[in-house]
Amino acid sequence: MNNSWQRRAAAHPTAVEATTVALLFACTVASVLLTRSFMPGTPPLWPAIALAAVACAAFPWRGRRPLYVLATATACAMALGALGYLVTPGLMGPLLVAQYSTGVRTARRTTWNSALAATAGMVVTGGFRPSFPHSLIITIVNPAAWVLLSAALGAYVRVRREYAAARAEHADRQREEEARRRVIQERMRIARELHDVVAHHLTLADAQAGAAAHLARTHPDQALGIIAKLPDTTAAALRELKATVGLLYQDDDTADLAPAPGLEQLNELVDTCATAGLEVIVTVEGRRRPLSPVLDLTAYRIVQEALTNVTKHAATRTAEVRLRYAPRSLTLTVTNDTGSGRPLVTAASGGGFGLLSMRERATAAGGTFHAGHRPRGGFEVACGLPLPAPVHSHDELPLHHHDEGPAT
Template structure:
């Protein structure tokens, strides 16, 4: 019962208007009898004094659709009450004050204040004409005009508060839409980064395998055939990861059909695929390995994968070394390739127009880690990053 009661006035605006009008009429009639009792020494026309409030309150039923017309009628009735020698108290001026409040709620501020000044001037003129003594001007002239301006000010205040509430609601909606757009952009960037890593790695391996097979086709045909036989495995792995990544864009896809995100557990497969492309990769682990959160595991794997892809595409030598160092608070990844001429073996990976290094840096920073990539003083190129481990992880280094 308590939950339905507040919704009744909203669903019955006619009943609310009738109840408001009846309440104002009761106060106005009370003001008439109060003035009649106070002015007992001077005979006042009682029936005329009662007819005018009834007429003024009747017009209040149209104050929503015709606010200016209702204000004009109620002001005229109030002025007529003043000319009949009734005291213009707030009770007697009730219909006029309600009409003025309604006009002040309109968005047209100039019309609202002009109407308030006109109504106050009319009441002031009535008090000036009716009042005989200057000592009574405060009661008969200033006080009624002040009540009119007070009603107009209160209506303007309510209008401003409503406009502020509407503007704030619109601002909240815009903020939500902006936040949604920002998250969509972030998700698109994440998916684009995943696609870049997958396509760049597998296509680089496939290109290296095809080039090696073509080079060995005449001198070592059996080895070339073995490399060619491994090409479908590389392309199939690329298709699987592309399906899993692009599948994220389809809302109606079944997540159970998507392949799990790669992790450091798949480093042996990555090393094997690099070996098929002619790249010798050596992996060493220092410290006690531990299970990583899925996001951090994927970040570490993608950084190693992209670094080896750069070696495959840019390095002069065909060997690389991957070192994983587990400490109490960090997992450090170091991917290096050596050069015999003491010059950077992969200058293109550091200054090319691609997005390899940029993607690795963004991944490391998004995980709260650090990233460094550049030529080694003894020759070759090195990629190093430190990824923070969860606080609950504990381990020892060796």
């Protein structure tokens, strides 16, 4: 019902304003008649009604000129006191409403300056009341208190409205910042996926093409075998690239998308690296545990990017991948030796995005990441990913070693 009344009031502002002025005038006239009935000397009636009409007639301008409306109402209230009326809250109705409107629509300094001026006028008027020479509370304190109370109420409403507006603005700003942050995070996620997919497959395709060109004259059969596997590498690159870019065109999550890769595809990754001439040894320590989709994808992409860096930058043709399952963590380690003693060039020294992408993935999953040269030569990438606590006590078994052996 309240909302319905507010909608009607907003649709008919003129009628609402006229009704407000009429009610205020009626209340003021009723107070004039009531006060006149017990006042000694019978103050004049029609001048008082005329003053009430003038004070109420100025109210339609209180939105644009609140100080002028307040000055008019104060002058009319003082005139009623000069006519011999006791200035009661009813007679001061137009003044109190005008003071409230001033407090709502003007700044704090203006509100209280105008309130002090109106209070001073009412105090002066009450001081010259000959009928109540000893009643300071009725003639002075009471009018002054009502004026100040109206000013305080208007100032309070103004502060509440400003606070509500500030909260709404702050909420809008927070929503905009949150939306902007989500857009940036999504861009970074897609950029990481594109980098991992394109860099890995193109690096393998380049290595396969180079190996085929190198073996074309001396071992043509091996060269033809590598060339025969090259379409599989490029097809896998196109397939993952299409799946990643396809996310940009999805309006909802109802479309069928290819499952994200995980550690279950690690053997396929090792076989693909083998076609590019990189021998990968995978070692698993501890009891295998199922991973969440996010952790599974993170672990796979980190291993994939590390092997891609080895293929591009390392002088050796061998690498080792070690997976260590602990009760509350999974540690991934990818290492390679310097081979023939040539200096190792890494993505970190080349200014690439490989190490940055791996670090961001590990950090986003709540893990740790370290990459650097080994004391005995070579390069190492180590990542620790948190795992949920094991459900069954038999997960706390002693660690054992399982070597899948080198890829061929």
